Amino acid sequence: MVTIYSRYYLHRETGYKRFFNTILFFYLGYNITILSGNLETLFIGWELLGISSFLLIAFYRDRYLPVKNAVKVFSIYRIGDVGLILAMWMSHHLFQENITFLKLSNYELVHSHLQSHSWIGIFISLMILISAAAKSAQLPFSTWLPRAMEGPTPSSAIFYGSLSVHMGVFILLRTFPFWEHQLSVRILIGLLGLTTSLVATGIARVQSSVKSQIAYSSIAQIGIIFIEVAAGLEYLALFHFAGNAFLRTYQLLVSPSVVSYQIREQFYNFIPRQQTKEDSWPKKLEYSLYILCLKEWNLDSFMYKYLWNPVKWAGKKLGYLTTPKVLTFFIPAYILGTLLFYFEDLVTPSIHELLPIVFSIIGLMMVLKSFTERIHARLSWILVILNHFWVALSISFNEHFEFTHTLLYLSGISVFGLFGYLILRRLKTLEGSIDLDQFRGYSYKHPKLALAFLIACLGVSGFPITPTFVGEDLIFTHIHEDQILLAFLTSLSFIIDGLAIIRIYARVFLGPHVKSVYEMAYRSS
């Protein structure tokens, strides 16, 4: 329905086609997610949703704020992705197969597996909860939702009014049989829903712009849905889910009408507010609470402080890495590592055990550096690719498996990596500077290169268009269930890897075009 709506609404808008391609892409992802029978297929859809959201938020790619916010939202989605990857990894080990949702509802099966590994069960549930919370903008991730309202109103309506934001609820419902009997998890979900709905209602009450008001009140309702799900009221939750989705979509679509409507209301019914001046306790509380709500409980800066700043800090420590250094040191080191792999027998078992960790730490260093690289786009790109090689090496050490798995994994990355590198080089010769210190907005002048590079990015980030995706999944199956550290390191490097890639794309191709100052909007608009 919304698509039909937007056909007229977006009529004559530049990027009309781009919009519809992205929307179709989104539907593809959505359908895969909804119709998927197991976590793995769901994950494909999940990734598609993430990337199409990014593209729709950054639809107005020549302005600063949409692009900045799109990167922000993407980074939060990425956290959700990793929660899902880890959940998948654990459930592999738990069930020794790609478990389908259908089988999950088989109580005996689940129960028998969980009996012996109750902490694994809790771990999986927690990971699912994290990804659900990230996707459904529950605490502490809530601030992304209002910031995602940068695209055309209909796309905001689809995503953030209805489909996308309810995905978290969907995945909870889907995996419900799994954690049904874990009381602690259910209490946790309920509590999360409760705090979210309270905090978000407060924030919604002080919002003075239409869309952010709708966004926060929607978050609050989803909080309640979480409670309903936790309480086991599946049908009520589903009913509420659908009602809320429809309501918010419609409210967003008619949001521009609010001016004429409310002004008219005010014209007839205006009563001036009365104010008393006193220093009472309730006043103090009221003011304090108001300020807190207006500042969104500092959630945004909280995310910055505890999530991104440490990453940035770590990356800055690696500031000494330059392209020649990377090439002269790490490539020989990698060759050394590969040689070690072939002559494994020479390595003592204790070192052998440590090697995967060491390699994955090196890989992580690569992406950290890549993520925080301020100047050289190509260096950043190379580092991203190298990271995958290190990961592959580390996992190969971890467990012996067929070489084809690694090949499968690295094949897509090498091809798309090279492709992406060539594009960056071409752009560099065309434009001179492609440094990452600011948004450069080259899509304005080179839309085709931008599209090609986007495809390269997707390929490298293990998007389900390459064999890499299958490889990625396989790689995880080769991490043992007791290797939490390795799993953690690998997944962390996957998160940051995806972020670094999107960051390169955004910085080089999106944002106001640096060379046409006069045709661009203000940064603040």
Next chain:
Amino acid sequence: MQTNSIIFEEHEVLHELKHYLPAQAPLKDFIHHNTLHAFQKFKFSKAIYTASTMLGYRVSMSLAEYRGCYESGRIKTSVLEKILTQQKGVDQIKVWKQKMLHEVYHKPSPRIGSLRANWKREYQIDLDSLVHPLLFRILCSFLDQGIAMWNFPVWHNSFLASIREMERVSFSSFFRQGRAKKLLLGGQTNVSYLLNILIGDESLYKQYLFDQQFSHQGWSGMVSAVEDQPQTLLDARKISLHDLIVFELLLEIDALDDHFGEGWLPLCKRIKEKPVDLFAKYEPTELDEVTNLWQEAYEWSYYDEVLKGLQTTNQGEPVIKVKSFQAMFCIDDRACSLRRYLEKHDPACETFGTPGFFGVEFFFQLDHGKFYTKLCPAPITPKYLIKEIGVRRKHEKDVHFTKHSHSLFSGWLISQTLGFWSAFKLLLTIFKPSVSPAMASSFKHMEKTSKLTIENKHLHHRENDLQIGFTIEEMAVRVESLLKSIGLVKDFAPIVYVIGHGSSSVNNPHYAAYDCGACSGRAGSVNSRVICHMANQRKVRELLCDKGLEIPDTTQFVGGLHDTTRDEIMFFDEELLSIGNRERHWVNESIFTQALDANSKERSRRFESINTELSTEEIHAKIRIRSVSLFEPRPELNHATNSLCIVGRRSLTQHLFLDRRAFLNSFDYQVDPDGNYLFNILEAAASVCGGINLEYFFSRVDNQKLGAGTKLPHNVMGLFGVANGIDGDLRPGLPSQMIEVHDPVRLLLVVEHFPEVVLKTIQKSLETYEWFINEWVHLIVIHPITRELFHFKEGRVSNYKTLTESIQKVADLETLLESQTENISVHLIS
């Protein structure tokens, strides 16, 4: 303008800053004005390039666009060469033409923002992203007119005092660190004092404040507009630019404290070189000159054929002495084609154009309304009040706007019940759009059946210092000047219609911009009813008769409202018509209907989603649906493509197809030989039509900085403005959907009178003269007898010879209209 002022005069700087900021009032009072009003004291060409160098605006089309127009023939070689000859000399034509067509130019960076950019360059801190989101949110919450459920707790004081009060009482704080809070509570909020902490060098203060405020000109402009006219917010707030600056400086200090601790050095200690002075004298570059030549060539290529058209007369058509009816419309460019169709369908009728408030200025109060609405051009402050009485109005509500849906528990209920109703409604709006309470409808501006307090009972009948209604003498004065200014003093038809206009749209925060500009962005229905009531009064007619203006007793005035979006007309007080006139009115009504159908067809050629080749009735139905469709961002195109204003008799333009691009103001030089009425007309035409024209002009050439960008991602802020997303700056100006078909040409004002009279008239008021002498509006005088043309430039008039040999004739207008969607050149209708 002081340059390099070492001493910082806070008051003066703030005053100057306010002058430069966008002056757009809140959405409900959207009134068109010259976007670059701050530069109006300069000549147009100098002004726009100064603005561009200083503030980074784009002020013309790009060279590529001009070159494209030249290639396609829209810029004519003959016109270009004539302009080159005049300005550069015959021998320079070749050199300049080469430059115009092939030279590559680069524009230097604008000056604004260069000082403040040092925070990022020297301190590696992005102050904007640390300060703006919070600042905007606090401002929006403070000014909010009714979106939030929980309003700003302290509001009766000024902005700064309210913030201070909250900081004093509350446990939490807007600030991250202690120092800024201490400064605020300690009353150390002197602008210079704070700037001393931040900058430290007095000579940079002024430029810093400009940089700072222009980094969010939308919000600053709104604050400045509310400060100047607090009544523009129904729920009034005390706010000033000074308060905003102080608070923003505090937030900046706070952000720096948070990042570096309190020990950071002020900006002046770290900057390596002083930035270019923002107010340094502007030196025209060659690019500016070239662009200017292109712009003139672009404008005169169009003007020239218009002028040729005005000189060409359709001789041989008999003048019909006995009129079937007369109709007055607003000078609005949208009335231009409707008048043409009325005259086509009934050759015996006669139409006039005059500013749509019809010379009656007053405040209007709706029945049960709590506020007054001004119904006259913005600069006038009326002394009269007209009240609507005797209305039983039922307000339709739409539950989707209820705030209950945003609170926790009622939201829980509503989303599960109403939510499914929304799905149904969404389906309905997509497949069968219909009228909804969310809509802004012109016909609802005043109830058709209501009574108005037009007559003043006695002089002491006043309310809030406004006189209720007009006395008979006051009425007579207004009717007389209206009729004389349009030259309608004899040959009255049995019915004289006075038709105001308004528009209907839905999902459109800019709805006020679509209504009548002469009624302060409202529909003109009340004004048309009021003036008709006055003109129908026996006593008024007697007074007029004494002054030599005789209106026959059989003549009756009927008010009406034309909805320009839906192409519908509503008439008022038809029951007062005499029996004979009632029958005539029925006949006329059908003529109006035909004309409206045809008019909607002519409009439809601009809408890509309507096939212009359908029958007029089918198109009209589609046009009506358009006005109620939630998903239609272009219910109508408003003043887009406006470019002309013609002050003169209808005979000048009646035979011409001007493609709805002209403001038409009726005026007869014979009735006004000394130019007394002409003065009023020109005063209004320059500021109203000139303002509309320039707002379209600048929103078109720089839709990002001077316009509002595309409206699709707009988010309504506090009911007074729109922004992109939730953290964005307010976007004043027009959205791209309103200006995309507009050609950026200045207004060409054509006056039919003797040159010496016009010359004398425009010099009567300096303010009006400024528009012409500084070339913000082009002025051409057409001699009423010889039809010679005179161009006003540099304070003199000189003879103008058209280059266009002849203009095309068109017999079948309909085919022409169906053939293209672009602007159609001037045609002679035969």
